[in-house]
Amino acid sequence: MKSLDGYALKARYYPALLATIPALVALAILISRAKFGLTTGIASLAVPVLVFAAADIARRMGKRIEDQIYTESGGKPSITMMRYSDDAFDPASKEAYRAFYASKINQPIPTEEAEKANITAGDAFYDRGGAWLRENTRGKKFTVLLAENITYGYRRNLLGLKWPALLANLALMLLCGYLLYKRGTLDLEDETTIALLIVVALAVVHSLFMGFGVSRNAVIEASRQYARQLILSCETFLGREAAAPKLAKPKAPKTK
Numbered sequence: 001m002k003s004l005d006g007y008a009l010k011a012r013y014y015p016a017l018l019a020t021i022p023a024l025v026a027l028a029i030l031i032s033r034a035k036f037g038l039t040t041g042i043a044s045l046a047v048p049v050l051v052f053a054a055a056d057i058a059r060r061m062g063k064r065i066e067d068q069i070y071t072e073s074g075g076k077p078s079i080t081m082m083r084y085s086d087d088a089f090d091p092a093s094k095e096a097y098r099a100f101y102a103s104k105i106n107q108p109i110p111t112e113e114a115e116k117a118n119i120t121a122g123d124a125f126y127d128r129g130g131a132w133l134r135e136n137t138r139g140k141k142f143t144v145l146l147a148e149n150i151t152y153g154y155r156r157n158l159l160g161l162k163w164p165a166l167l168a169n170l171a172l173m174l175l176c177g178y179l180l181y182k183r184g185t186l187d188l189e190d191e192t193t194i195a196l197l198i199v200v201a202l203a204v205v206h207s208l209f210m211g212f213g214v215s216r217n218a219v220i221e222a223s224r225q226y227a228r229q230l231i232l233s234c235e236t237f238l239g240r241e242a243a244a245p246k247l248a249k250p251k252a253p254k255t256k
Helices: 006-019 020-033 038-073 089-107 112-117 119-135 141-158 162-182 192-214 214-234 235-243
Strands: none
Touching: 006 020, 006 038, 006 141, 006 162, 006 214, 020 038, 020 162, 020 192, 038 112, 038 162, 038 214, 089 119, 089 192, 112 119, 141 162, 141 214, 162 192, 214 235
């Protein structure tokens, strides 16, 4: 856990834990109710493996969903928000940000006419500028930006696990239902019966959360909030440069 940074823990492993809670509870019940042996040893080892695998799946599925969302919405928000046709920022602010991009990536600012004629070229300018910002805003000074990035990564990766989690819940409910059916009677004083009912109830509640609480709209909203904060980080650099002391010009020697 100490080797994990804040982003990896909150944006990758938290969604993996949240998406696999019913399966983890079922494994915990199995471990707690069985005598220690080969089965319980395998189940104990399966817990961290399951979470790690879920985190990897979440990242890959999340990236796939991200590409789909960008394609449907016309591009990355950090690019589309900088276009002349977008009104997320006022024109004066965008001019200042474009000039800042140009000074960092050594590329001329696309004009409005050029952007309309070749939007791909204009987007390439904004993409390079955004890439420069991402690489240079990793310090502790940009905590708000990091928080927005974590929120976006968390929602995106959780959405990536939505359907695998729902299918896993369905499998758990069917398995528990079968085991309850095999027991014949529903004895509420029997610990095994109670444990199975707890897993079923948790799987139902979890499915409702994953089905209605995890959505593409939430991911789109988080992506726009992160993109907005990323672009606004230009203000920090512009303020820093404006506040930097200017070197005095050397005085010319007086002539007699």
